[in-house]
Amino acid sequence: VKKLILVANWKNHPDSLSRVEDLINGLKKKAEVYKKLSTFIAPPLAYFESVSKKTKSFSSLASQDISVGKKTTTGAVEVDILQNFGVKLAIIGHSERRALGETNEEVSEKIITALKAGIIPLVCVGEAERDREGEFLEFIRHQIRLSLSGIKKKDEAKSIMIAYEPVWAIGKSSKDAVGPEDLTQMIIFIRKVLSDLYGRETADKIPLLYGGSVEKENAESLVRTGINGFLVGHESLHAENFQKIALALLNK
Numbered sequence: 001v002k003k004l005i006l007v008a009n010w011k012n013h014p015d016s017l018s019r020v021e022d023l024i025n026g027l028k029k030k031a032e033v034y035k036k037l038s039t040f041i042a043p044p045l046a047y048f049e050s051v052s053k054k055t056k057s058f059s060s061l062a063s064q065d066i067s068v069g070k071k072t073t074t075g076a077v078e079v080d081i082l083q084n085f086g087v088k089l090a091i092i093g094h095s096e097r098r099a100l101g102e103t104n105e106e107v108s109e110k111i112i113t114a115l116k117a118g119i120i121p122l123v124c125v126g127e128a129e130r131d132r133e134g135e136f137l138e139f140i141r142h143q144i145r146l147s148l149s150g151i152k153k154k155d156e157a158k159s160i161m162i163a164y165e166p167v168w169a170i171g172k173s174s175k176d177a178v179g180p181e182d183l184t185q186m187i188i189f190i191r192k193v194l195s196d197l198y199g200r201e202t203a204d205k206i207p208l209l210y211g212g213s214v215e216k217e218n219a220e221s222l223v224r225t226g227i228n229g230f231l232v233g234h235e236s237l238h239a240e241n242f243q244k245i246a247l248a249l250l251n252k
């Protein structure tokens with residue numbers, strides 16, 4: 001049985017190295033739990049060295065984005081730097097980056113760049129809001145098709161992961177997150193979109209994660225939908241709550 005996946009997206013936290021150390025010490029107490037899952041931590045770049053050294057016994061390093069393009073771009077972090085740092089997974093197309101203007105075409109380019117470097121692209125998709133007419137489903141289909149437009153081969157498709165992160169559910173609380181029934185439907189829908197692109201067998205091999213206010217309170221009910229893992233924001237900064245989310249995945 002494949003391990004379930006847990007990704008911590010620390011975004012721009014914690015605000016000091018000593019707080020990073022406190023958080024890691026908290027996480028370490030439950031290293032055994034994280035080892036039973038495929039656990040990834042995506043810290044701010046400034047903490048890469050410290051986090052990668054101190055967490056490598058129970059998790060893998062992830063990046064919150066990757067850069068494509070020229071090596072001379074000031075402020076960008078190239079994929080070969082990430083690769084040399086031991087980054088195993090890159091969050092690509094997060095809604096917070098799409099909100100800054102990142103297009104599906106750029107997302108597609110980043111996915112190909114990650115794949116070439118042997119880094120797993122975790123491709124984020126999600127609608128800004130839900131409408132009764134179901135237009136948001138068309139939006140998701142379009143976003144997936146364009147974001148994955150550079151992936152032609154089934155073998156490449158099998159090497160990606162998708163995170164469904166509805167924008168309206170991000171950074172809120174468990175009661176504002178997607179409910180289990182809606183998530184179950186979305187899983188079926190995304191698998192169908194993937195299956196139309198790459199065939200059923202390949203589509204079934206692509207791990208599907210959920211992100212958007214996953215907390216200790218809703219993790220268990222969301223796990224029962226058949227989701228393959230979680231992409232966790234604010235709760236990943238609280239070692240004890242994060243551990244409860246990890247346990248929910250393990251007790252599936």
Ligand code: 13P
Nearest residue numbers: 009170171212213233234
């Ligand atoms: P929250 O868990 O804080 O809602 O963040 C979700 C997210 O954006 C993870 O990438």
